[in-house]
Amino acid sequence: MDIEQVYREYHDKVLAYIRNRISNPEDAEDLCADVFLKVQQRFSEYDREKAAVSTWIYTITRNAVIDHYRVSRVSEELPEEIASDEEIDAGLLQRETLSELADALMKLSEEERNVIVLHYYNGLSLREVEARTGLSYGKVKLRHNSAIDKLKKFFSDDAAIGGGNIVSINRYR
Amino acid sequence: MSTESKLKSLFDFQRFEQESKLQGVIDEVNSSYSSGNRLDDDALELVAGGAGAVNTDTDNAMFREFYCEKCRTIRKFKMLSGGRAICTQPGCGNMIDGK
Numbered sequence: 001m002d003i004e005q006v007y008r009e010y011h012d013k014v015l016a017y018i019r020n021r022i023s024n025p026e027d028a029e030d031l032c033a034d035v036f037l038k039v040q041q042r043f044s045e046y047d048r049e050k051a052a053v054s055t056w057i058y059t060i061t062r063n064a065v066i067d068h069y070r071v072s073r074v075s076e077e078l079p080e081e082i083a084s085d086e087e088i089d090a091g092l093l094q095r096e097t098l099s100e101l102a103d104a105l106m107k108l109s110e111e112e113r114n115v116i117v118l119h120y121y122n123g124l125s126l127r128e129v130e131a132r133t134g135l136s137y138g139k140v141k142l143r144h145n146s147a148i149d150k151l152k153k154f155f156s157d158d159a160a161i162g163g164g165n166i167v168s169i170n171r172y173r
Numbered sequence: 174m175s176t177e178s179k180l181k182s183l184f185d186f187q188r189f190e191q192e193s194k195l196q197g198v199i200d201e202v203n204s205s206y207s208s209g210n211r212l213d214d215d216a217l218e219l220v221a222g223g224a225g226a227v228n229t230d231t232d233n234a235m236f237r238e239f240y241c242e243k244c245r246t247i248r249k250f251k252m253l254s255g256g257r258a259i260c261t262q263p264g265c266g267n268m269i270d271g272k
Contacts, residue, residue, distance in 0.1 A: 062189075099192055102197070114206075118206075121187070121199055151176050155176055
């Protein structure tokens with residue numbers, strides 16, 4: 001895959017992700033251009049043995065969004081899902097893992113699944129999940145904890161999930 | 174990495190990848206709360222911020238008093254679309270049929 005193919009295949013994904021994270025459309029367009037400049041500059045260093053192209057471009061994009069918040073000190077808060085400085089396992093960020101997560105979520109009860117998606121994907125606090133679902137706060141916490149216990153087994157049972165080579169997401173900054 | 178961190182990372186990666194099977198699960202959950210089951214943004218703000226987030230004294234048309242099962246007393250409820258109502262007591266968020 002050459003750089004032009006990468007641009008054609010990933011431009012829309014990168015822009016959609018950035019627009020999802022940054023409300024100003026002009027800033028989003030500028031950041032998208034910055035991402036592809038970095039991709040172009042580092043394309044020769046990209047090691048397909050360490051991460052899929054998609055994972056590599058995602059990490060560059062994610063770090064560009066984090067840097068945007070840090071450097072421009074915009075009034076909006078950095079989304080919690082990407083605010084952590086914790087190192088991310090590159091082995092975890094694979095398309096197949098997302099499909100396997102879908103299977104694992106379908107094995108949860110409906111209430112557990114709803115709490116996990118609303119909390120971790122939609123970014124609602126557990127109190128907001130309570131309001132959204134109509135479950136009591138105590139039930140939301142119980143469903144959250146039981147779902148996490150089940151998903152912990154999912155992550156530990158599959159050696160391929162989260163057990164790959166630890167690659168700091170920061171190295172793609 | 175903790176399970177919670179892995180989930181946050183994977184769901185963020187999903188925003189980029191848009192993997193179809195996982196997106197189906199997400200869409201199904203969100204569609205469950207897209208109409209009658211979903212609170213409007215004001216109600217979410219109310220639950221998150223408590224009664225102080227809304228001026229209950231000056232906008233009485235939007236509020237009615239009901240018995241709150243969770244608070245076990247009469248409380249002021251904010252009227253929502255579809256005839257539903259939500260308790261304005263901070264941290265309560267009890268929803269009832271306000272018709």
